[in-house]
Amino acid sequence: MxxxxxxxGTRSYPIHIGGGLLSQAALVTxxxxxxxxxxxxxETVAPLYLDxxxxxxxxAGVAVAEIILPDGEAYKNxxxxxxxxDRLLAERCDRGTTLIxxxxxxxxxxxxxxxxxxxxxxxxxxxxxxxxxxVDSSVGGKTGINHPRGKNMIGxxxxxxxxxxxxxxxxxxxxxxxxxxxxxVVKYGLIRDxxxxxxxxxxxxxxxxxxxxxxxHAIERSCRNKAEVVAADELETASEGGRAxxxxxxTFGHAIETGLGYGQWLHGEAVAAGTVMAAELSRRLGWLHxxxxxxxxxxxxxxxxxxxxxxxxxxRYLELMGHDKKVIAGKLRLVLLxxxxxxxxxxxxxxxxxxxxxxxxCA
Amino acid sequence: MxxxxxxxGTRSYPIHIGGGLLSQAALVTxxxxxxxxxxxxxETVAPLYLDxxxxxxxxAGVAVAEIILPDGEAYKNxxxxxxxxDRLLAERCDRGTTLIxxxxxxxxxxxxxxxxxxxxxxxxxxxxxxxxxxVDSSVGGKTGINHPRGKNMIGxxxxxxxxxxxxxxxxxxxxxxxxxxxxxVVKYGLIRDxxxxxxxxxxxxxxxxxxxxxxxHAIERSCRNKAEVVAADELETASEGGRAxxxxxxTFGHAIETGLGYGQWLHGEAVAAGTVMAAELSRRLGWLHxxxxxxxxxxxxxxxxxxxxxxxxxxRYLELMGHDKKVIAGKLRLVLLxxxxxxxxxxxxxxxxxxxxxxxxCA
Numbered sequence: 104m105x106x107x108x109x110x111x112g113t114r115s116y117p118i119h120i121g122g123g124l125l126s127q128a129a130l131v132t133x134x135x136x137x138x139x140x141x142x143x144x145x146e147t148v149a150p151l152y153l154d155x156x157x158x159x160x161x162x163a164g165v166a167v168a169e170i171i172l173p174d175g176e177a178y179k180n181x182x183x184x185x186x187x188x189d190r191l192l193a194e195r196c197d198r199g200t201t202l203i204x205x206x207x208x209x210x211x212x213x214x215x216x217x218x219x220x221x222x223x224x225x226x227x228x229x230x231x232x233x234x235x236x237x238v239d240s241s242v243g244g245k246t247g248i249n250h251p252r253g254k255n256m257i258g259x260x261x262x263x264x265x266x267x268x269x270x271x272x273x274x275x276x277x278x279x280x281x282x283x284x285x286x287x288v289v290k291y292g293l294i295r296d297x298x299x300x301x302x303x304x305x306x307x308x309x310x311x312x313x314x315x316x317x318x319x320h321a322i323e324r325s326c327r328n329k330a331e332v333v334a335a336d337e338l339e340t341a342s343e344g345g346r347a348x349x350x351x352x353x354t355f356g357h358a359i360e361t362g363l364g365y366g367q368w369l370h371g372e373a374v375a376a377g378t379v380m381a382a383e384l385s386r387r388l389g390w391l392h393x394x395x396x397x398x399x400x401x402x403x404x405x406x407x408x409x410x411x412x413x414x415x416x417x418x419r420y421l422e423l424m425g426h427d428k429k430v431i432a433g434k435l436r437l438v439l440l441x442x443x444x445x446x447x448x449x450x451x452x453x454x455x456x457x458x459x460x461x462x463x464x465c466a
Numbered sequence: 467m468x469x470x471x472x473x474x475g476t477r478s479y480p481i482h483i484g485g486g487l488l489s490q491a492a493l494v495t496x497x498x499x500x501x502x503x504x505x506x507x508x509e510t511v512a513p514l515y516l517d518x519x520x521x522x523x524x525x526a527g528v529a530v531a532e533i534i535l536p537d538g539e540a541y542k543n544x545x546x547x548x549x550x551x552d553r554l555l556a557e558r559c560d561r562g563t564t565l566i567x568x569x570x571x572x573x574x575x576x577x578x579x580x581x582x583x584x585x586x587x588x589x590x591x592x593x594x595x596x597x598x599x600x601v602d603s604s605v606g607g608k609t610g611i612n613h614p615r616g617k618n619m620i621g622x623x624x625x626x627x628x629x630x631x632x633x634x635x636x637x638x639x640x641x642x643x644x645x646x647x648x649x650x651v652v653k654y655g656l657i658r659d660x661x662x663x664x665x666x667x668x669x670x671x672x673x674x675x676x677x678x679x680x681x682x683h684a685i686e687r688s689c690r691n692k693a694e695v696v697a698a699d700e701l702e703t704a705s706e707g708g709r710a711x712x713x714x715x716x717t718f719g720h721a722i723e724t725g726l727g728y729g730q731w732l733h734g735e736a737v738a739a740g741t742v743m744a745a746e747l748s749r750r751l752g753w754l755h756x757x758x759x760x761x762x763x764x765x766x767x768x769x770x771x772x773x774x775x776x777x778x779x780x781x782r783y784l785e786l787m788g789h790d791k792k793v794i795a796g797k798l799r800l801v802l803l804x805x806x807x808x809x810x811x812x813x814x815x816x817x818x819x820x821x822x823x824x825x826x827x828c829a
Contacts, residue, residue, distance in 0.1 A: 181544060181548065185544065188613060188619065188620060189615070192613060192615040192616060192619060193615070195788065216583075219622065220579075220583070220610075220620050220621060220622055221619070221620065222619060222621075223608065223609075223610060223618075223621045223622055223623055223702075224622065224623065224701070245586065246586075247583075247586060250551055250555060252552070252555040252556070253555060255586075256551065256555060256584070256585060257551060257583050257584065258583060258585075258586045259582065259583055259586055259587065259622060260586055260587065338587070339586075425558065
C-alpha cells in the first residue's frame with residue numbers, strides 16, 4: 104500500500120493506494136465520528152464492490168445504510184442529490200454519520216456535495232473506483248452537481264476524511280473509462296511534471312494494459328501532484344496559476360460536454376480533445392512548437408483518447424465557454440502551456456486565435 | 467452608526483447598525499470583489515427597500531441584478547433556490563459577483579446558501595430587514611433550506627462579507643414579526659447575559675413601541691452576544707455548550723413549526739413557546755424555581771409572543787424532535803437553563819420529564 108497526505112491544516116487527510124484496500128475496514132473505522140455510515144454508490148458499481156466494502160464494516164460493528172443511485176453523468180443533478188437527502192432523513196442519519204462515496208467521479212461529486220450540505224455538513228470518505236476519480240476528482244474537495252445551463256455550477260469545497268483508491272477496481276473498468284482517466288494523468292505531466300510526462304511516454308502501453316505496478320505508480324504520482332496544487336490553493340482563489348492550472352483542457356472540454364448534452368462524451372474524453380485545443384492555442388501564441396503540439400496529441404491518442412473536438416462550430420464553443428467558472432469579470436481566462444511541463448493561466452488570448460485553435464482541432 | 471466585528475480569522479466581518487444605512491453605497495462597495503452584485507429579495511420587501519439599496523449602488527458604478535422571490539417560509543426550498551441559480555446563470559454572474567440578501571431570515575438563508583453553492587461559493591452580504599434577521603439569522607453564517615422531513619436540513623456554513631442592519635426598516639415590520647425577533651433578543655439574556663435580560667425587563671414596552679434608541683441598543687447587544695458565541699464555535703462542533711446554546715427553545719420550537727407545516731407559526735413565535743418548555747423542563751430537573759419559569763413566560767408575553775405550544779400531543783413533539791440536527795448518535799440533546807442567564811446543553815433529561823414539560827406548556 105502506498106500512502107500520501109493532502110496537507111490542509113485541520114482538514115488534512117491521507118490517500119491510500121493499492122490492491123484489496125476496499126475490504127480493509129481497519130483503514131476506515133479510525134476516521135468515523137460515530138459507528139454509522141451511509142454508502143452512496145450506483146447500479147453499476149454496487150453489484151461489484153458494495154458488499155466487499157460493507158460486510159467488513161458491519162463485522163466491525165458499523166451500522167451501514169446503502170444508497171444506490173442510477174449510473175451516469177445525466178444523473179448528477181438536484182433530483183438525484185435529493186434522493187440521497189431523502190434516504191438520510193428517512194434513516195434519521197445525524198451529524199455524526201459519515202457518507203462514503205463508492206464509485207466514479209459522479210458518485211464522488213454527488214455524495215461529497217450531499218455531505219457538504221446535509222445538516223450543513225457531515226464527514227465523508229472517498230472510495231473511488233474509476234481511474235479518473237482515483238487520480239483527480241476524489242482528491243481536493245471539489246463537489247457538486249450540474250445545472251441545465253452549466254456543468255458543476257452548484258457545489259461546495261468539502262474535503263474528505265480519507266481517500267481509499269483500490270487499484271483492483273480498475274480491472275473491471277470499461278476501456279473507454281480507463282482512457283478517460285489517463286487524460287487527467289497526462290495532464291499532471293503537461294502542467295507541472297515533465298519527468299512524469301516522460302515516464303508516461305515510456306509506459307503508456309503498460310497503463311492501457313492495466314499493469315498493476317504501472318497503474319499504482321501513475322495514481323500515486325498524479326495524487327502527489329494534485330495534493331501539492333490543492334495544498335497551495337485549496338479554494339482556487341489564486342489570481343495566477345494555482346489550482347486553476349488543473350483545468351488544462353477543461354474549459355474547451357466543458358463546452359463539448361455541455362454542447363452535446365451531458366453523458367455523450369466522458370469528461371476525460373472531452374478534456375483530452377480540449378487539451379489538444381489548449382496546446383494548439385499555445386502554439387499560436389508562440390509558446391509551443393508544432394512538434395510539441397503533436398507530442399501532446401500523440402500521447403493522448405496512445406491512451407485511446409479522442410484528440411479532435413466535437414464539431415459544434417467555434418461560435419458555439421465560445422458561447423458555452425463564456426459560462427465557465429473560470430470567467431472572472433467577463434474575461435475568458437484559459438489554462439495554456441508556456442512549455443511542455445509548465446502551464447499558466449492566461450486571460451488575453453485574442454479571440455481570433457481561440458477561434459482558429461478550435462477550428463483546427465475539430466472533427 | 468454602531469459597529470462591531472465578528473472575529474473569525476480570515477472570515478471576519480463587520481456588522482453596522484443604525485438608521486438610513488441601506489442607502490449608503492460607500493458602506494457596501496469596499497466589500498465587493500468586482501463591481502457586480504445580485505440583490506435577492508422578496509415581493510414584500512422589494513417594493514419598500516430595493517430601490518433604496520440598488521439606486522445608490524448603480525450610481526456608484528455597480529452593475530445590479532434583481533432577483534425577487536415569493537415571500538414566506540413555505541418558499542425556503544429547493545425550487546426557490548433554483549430560481550436564484552437560474553437567474554445567476556442567465557445573467558452570466560461569475561465567481562466575483564456578490565449576492566446581497568435584502569429581507570428577513572428566509573431571504574438570508576436562501577441567498578446565503580445560494581452564495582455558498584453557486585460555482586462552489588461566491589461572496590455575499592446580509593442586509594436584514596426584520597428584527598429576527600438583524601439580531602440572529604444574518605450573523606454567524608448559517609444558511610440553508612428546508613426539506614419536507616425537517617427544517618434547515620440542507621445548507622452550509624457560509625460567512626457574509628458584511629452585515630448592514632438598517633433600523634429604519636423595522637418601522638414597516640408587522641407587529642407579529644417584531645415580536646418574533648424579540649424572542650431571540652430575550653434568548654441572549656437568558657442564555658448568557660443576565661444584565662441584558664434585566665435591561666430588557668426594563669425596556670420591553672419601548673422595544674414594542676419601536677423606540678429607535680432602544681432597538682439599536684438591543685440589536686447591538688444581541689449581535690455582540692451572538693458574535694462572541696460564533697467566534698468561539700464557528701461550525702457548532704463544541705461537544706458541550708458553544709454555539710448549540712443559541713438553540714434555546716429551538717428544538718421544541720422546530721417541532722411546532724414542522725408539525726403545523728412551515729409558515730403557520732413564525733420561527734420566533736415557536737421559539738418563544740419552546741423557550742417556556744425548556745424553562746419548565748429545567749424546573750423539573752431542579753435548576754429553576756417556578757417563579758423563574760414565570761419570569762421567562764412573563765417577559766416573552768410582554769413582547770407579544772405566544773407562551774404556550776401548539777397542541778400536537780407530546781408523542782408527536784418527541785417524534786418531530788427526534789429529527790432535529792441537535793441529535794447526536796440517537797440521544798436527544800436539549801438546551802436548558804442551569805439558571806437565568808446561563809444555558810447548558812443536556813442529553814440526559816428523562817423522557818417522562820420532557821413529556822410532562824411539553825404537556826404543561828401546550829394550549
